[in-house]
Amino acid sequence: MAVAQKADWSGIGWDDWKSLRLIRARLDAGADPNSELFFHGRPLHAAAERGTPDVVADLVPRVDDVDAEHEGRTALWKAVFANRPDNARILAEAGADPWRPMMNGWSPGRLSLATPTPDLFALPAGQTGLSEDELNAVAEARRLVDALGDFYYDGLSLACVAGVTAAEAVRRLEAVPVDGAEVEELFEDDIFENFDESLEIVGVTDVPGGCVVTQPWGYMSSTPGLTKRLSAGTVCYAMYANPKSGNQGSFTRDGEIVEWDTHPGGGHPSSEDSAEEILNSYLFRGRAIAYCCAVVGLRLTDADAVERPGMWVRLPERDYWS
Template sequence: MTDPQPAGWSGIGGDGWADLAAIRVRLEAGADPDAGVYAFGGHDGRPLHFAAEWGSPETVTELARHVADVDADFDDRTALWTAVFAHRPDNARALVAAGADPWRPMMAGWSPGRLALAGPTPGLFPLPAGHPGLTTDETAKATAARRLIAALADIGDDYMGVACVAALTATEAARRLEAQSADTAAIEAALASDPWADPDDHLGIVGVTDVPGGCVITQPWGYVPSTSEVTVPLSVGTVCYSLFANPKSGTQGLVSRAGAIEDSDTHPGGGDAGGHLTADEILTEYLYQGEAVAYVCAMAGLQLPDARAVAGPPDLWLRLPERDR
């Protein structure tokens, strides 16, 4: 099989894009800085795009000196867009210094400069005279995202299952799941020792908590809140966004709406900003990348004032009906 990587860049990835000496060696050996499709870790791009996301200002500057066009795009985005989206303001500044245009319109009308206005460094680029900046709605979404992410900061989510349901109370959620109240003290004592000591028993236990906008179902040690067993009945007449934080294969999501699965094997908080997304979807992906739990809460329209609904203890511990899981 032919190696899909152009000669000269094969084998480099991740932190390797921050190694200025290594980048210079490859360039001096004839590696093409304008290589078309470059495969790395299952991703495609150009060398400058990879450096913009994983490299350093020095490697970005070095590659920018050699490319034919610092604003050459790949998959509808320039290297500057990539740096902004990846929250790499240092690399973004290096690209602008090399001639990249922050205000060049790209996906769904967004430019790197306008997108930066919604992020953690809104002053990254001077706003040109007469530029409209963010809309009132976009500003509100950015503010809400910062507030929600801060509220959920430092939660440990490995092995955690979470389901966020719009416009549904904890009491109604229990009814729809045909669940019974569990003995809170006994459950918490058992789970404090080893939740996997009896996985068949503990996989039937979930917590539920009322929050502004709906309710949150959690299982700190398992995937059950992200299964159709839970999400489909909860989504009747509404919507349920859920996830399982699988430490082996990454966060896996499920979306149920109106009593049916709408989308499965999603990657909440994965930061997908491809050109197939709408303007609002691009903003959401940017705001919540790397924040999977906050993402599913936001998509369900929940406004958590703090982390208790996710980190516990829940309002109620529930035992689900016996089923084959």
């Protein structure tokens, strides 16, 4: 006996938007193509971001408005942001407007100029391309992402400090040098057996534009007590890659925390974000370490400062959470 097909979107996950058979069956059973979905937005938004071109093409004639917005974005914007040019072309051919104003100046068409397919849409008269600063930001983002490469960083914390040398960072933290052999011994003895002791040790490295303070095994480099001291007269972006809850970021300026519990590399900008932040959210989607470096102007040439610090130092005993 055939199982009745559900007439709604319950149970549909991200990967299910790649299945034309499944999505078409839901639609044919009566699932509303214009409904608002939990987390996913509208069905066309979800398909534009995560689905295949055939799923997008099947949904397009069923929706009331191909340019309907969800949280300030159209399905076309989602396709561009997710680097899905094939989906974007189908939507544009169906009448979606690449140059519809949204997201603090970043229409789908303007955002596409920062993607690997900048010729996705023809630039109409009266529309501005990317500024020189934006073009430079795109080029630097690509260079930085390539330079850092891919590496495992769950459990790591780091603080990216603009315009401050490693020596000055050590002075501000009132830290003292630690022999590299002592750090190696911590790893050999299973660092988690001496976790509290290991939290006193951080790595510090000079990089173009400032310095990086890192702790590959713990959260200390992202604590307020550390970032407030490092950011005197400058800015610091810090992050802890919490294995349980994801990347937790903060931005500190001149000893004051400006933003807390941010999500670097999360790729979910808001229409209330600045134009620069929306661009960075796209450029560093899924690249949290690169995002932390870029927003304060650090121009790393490799990942050594994060994985293999130039020096190890021991922090003095104090409350690092205030």
